[in-house]
Amino acid sequence: MSLIDRFGEHLERGRESSGVGRESSERGRESSERGRESSGVGREPSSPTPARPPEDNSPVQTHPLPASLLMPVNLPSDAPTAPSPVAATPLVVVDSIAKTFDVSPPWLNRLLEGKPRLLLHAVDDVSFEIARGETLALVGESGCGKSTIARMLVGLYKPSRGQVRFDGVDLSDLSRPGGRQMRSRLQMIFQDPYASLNPRWKVADIIAEPIRVHRTMTGEDAIATRIEALLRQVGLSGADAAKYPHQFSGGQRQRLSIARALASRPDFLVCDEPTSALDVSVQAQVLNLMRDIQRADGLTYLFISHNLAVVNHVADRVGVMYLGRIVELAPKRRLFEMPQHPYTRMLLDAIPVIDGSGKTRTAVSGEVPNPLSPPSGCTFHPRCPLARDRCRSERPLLRSSADGSQVACHAIEEDWS
Numbered sequence: 001m002s003l004i005d006r007f008g009e010h011l012e013r014g015r016e017s018s019g020v021g022r023e024s025s026e027r028g029r030e031s032s033e034r035g036r037e038s039s040g041v042g043r044e045p046s047s048p049t050p051a052r053p054p055e056d057n058s059p060v061q062t063h064p065l066p067a068s069l070l071m072p073v074n075l076p077s078d079a080p081t082a083p084s085p086v087a088a089t090p091l092v093v094v095d096s097i098a099k100t101f102d103v104s105p106p107w108l109n110r111l112l113e114g115k116p117r118l119l120l121h122a123v124d125d126v127s128f129e130i131a132r133g134e135t136l137a138l139v140g141e142s143g144c145g146k147s148t149i150a151r152m153l154v155g156l157y158k159p160s161r162g163q164v165r166f167d168g169v170d171l172s173d174l175s176r177p178g179g180r181q182m183r184s185r186l187q188m189i190f191q192d193p194y195a196s197l198n199p200r201w202k203v204a205d206i207i208a209e210p211i212r213v214h215r216t217m218t219g220e221d222a223i224a225t226r227i228e229a230l231l232r233q234v235g236l237s238g239a240d241a242a243k244y245p246h247q248f249s250g251g252q253r254q255r256l257s258i259a260r261a262l263a264s265r266p267d268f269l270v271c272d273e274p275t276s277a278l279d280v281s282v283q284a285q286v287l288n289l290m291r292d293i294q295r296a297d298g299l300t301y302l303f304i305s306h307n308l309a310v311v312n313h314v315a316d317r318v319g320v321m322y323l324g325r326i327v328e329l330a331p332k333r334r335l336f337e338m339p340q341h342p343y344t345r346m347l348l349d350a351i352p353v354i355d356g357s358g359k360t361r362t363a364v365s366g367e368v369p370n371p372l373s374p375p376s377g378c379t380f381h382p383r384c385p386l387a388r389d390r391c392r393s394e395r396p397l398l399r400s401s402a403d404g405s406q407v408a409c410h411a412i413e414e415d416w417s
């Protein structure tokens with residue numbers, strides 16, 4: 001069996017044991033229910049991080065993309081079909097957003113040492129749309145700006161420039177009347193299921209938090225019933241409501257995070273590496289759970305991952321990021337079968353294939369440049385095998401092609417092959 005098939009097997013096995021969708025019909029929502037308030041975005045990883053339960057031996061995956069590319073990948077031809085967008089109208093429109101962080105030393109130090117102000121351009125001029133029911137995945141090496149985009153999409157960060165519109169409403173307007181209702185429709189699932197749940201709270205209180213704080217539902221009995229239904233929906237039992245987070249394994253904790261994110265009945269989930277802290281078989285269960293919930297409830301996902309196997313499993317379209325920008329955006333199958341950008345090709349070439357085809361893996365070469373002093377022109381040029389003079393002086397623009405994909409590369413634009 002090839003390495004690339006193995007992850008697919010895990011996914012199929014995980015499907016059988018995911019306990020998914022038992023309560024999905026419960027969540028068939030009427031639009032009239034939509035007007036509830038909620039806490040909006042899920043809790044960011046809280047501190048202190050509780051100790052891991054002794055029974056959980058899940059290896060924690062390393063973070064940077066090159067290491068994660070060693071994960072076996074289920075190629076598109078065998079991939080389970082991802083849910084197709086249910087409507088062409090975009091639910092999320094990201095319009096030329098940028099995020100700059102001021103990472104300057106303190107004012108006094110700057111004055112005494114004569115140091116300049118330092119601005120880090122974490123995200124620079126990023127635009128995309130996500131259709132209702134669609135899963136857009138973002139991939140890229142560590143530090144390329146994926147989480148910063150995620151946080152801007154749920155209103156945790158305000159863009160330094162540009163605009164995010166959710167269902168036609170500018171997210172910067174969420175402070176206006178009705179803004180909290182809108183916020184309840186956006187939720188985020190964080191990477192670390194250990195840090196993102198308050199260790200001192202019982203599960204019932206964790207899941208009920210968005211409901212209670214914003215009074216989306218009243219009556220303790222009704223809330224308890226809802227919590228039980230959410231726990232069953234994510235494959236846990238109603239009795240788990242009385243437990244504390246440390247009594248669960250990593251995969252179960254991420255199910256709790258999903259239950260909490262679903263408590264406010266969102267339309268849009270931003271998932272920032274939701275399975276990267278889990279081992280492969282547990283990843284498969286959680287991914288299948290998320291996919292089944294998406295199908296049942298018509299959710300829209302922005303899914304961030306550095307693991308191309310996971311992306312291949314969950315995404316409809318994939319955006320490849322490099323140093324704060326999207327360099328290629330294409331339907332999943334098209335991206336995996338015919339990658340255009342040299343960086344995308346480099347990432348895909350790094351995936352091990354042991355199917356007897358004789359194809360050898362080429363490791364991702366070079367280092368990600370320092371974002372405080374990015375290279376001129378195309379920021380990928382120091383690592384690009386095709387780089388020419390134009391690349392060093394002129395930044396390529398993201399251009400659309402007839403098949404709906406977009407790529408930012410002079411070599412593609414001018415056909416240097």
Ligand SMILES: Nc1ncnc2c1ncn2[C@@H]1O[C@H](COP(=O)(O)OP(=O)(O)OP(=O)(O)O)[C@@H](O)[C@H]1O
Nearest residue numbers: 101103120122141142143144145146147148149371
């Ligand atoms: N609050 C912040 N203050 C200063 N710099 C930040 C802040 N948040 C992120 N950055 C910087 O912005 C850049 C993008 O960070 P981000 O967390 O978005 O990357 P990422 O693609 O999610 O990386 P990873 O895969 O490691 O999670 C990095 O250089 C990071 O150091």
Ligand code: SF4
Nearest residue numbers: 378381384391409410
């Ligand atoms: S613009 Fe030039 S350096 Fe950048 S990816 Fe294309 S060929 Fe490589």
Ligand SMILES: [Mg+2]
Nearest residue numbers: 146147148272
């Ligand atoms: Mg991140």
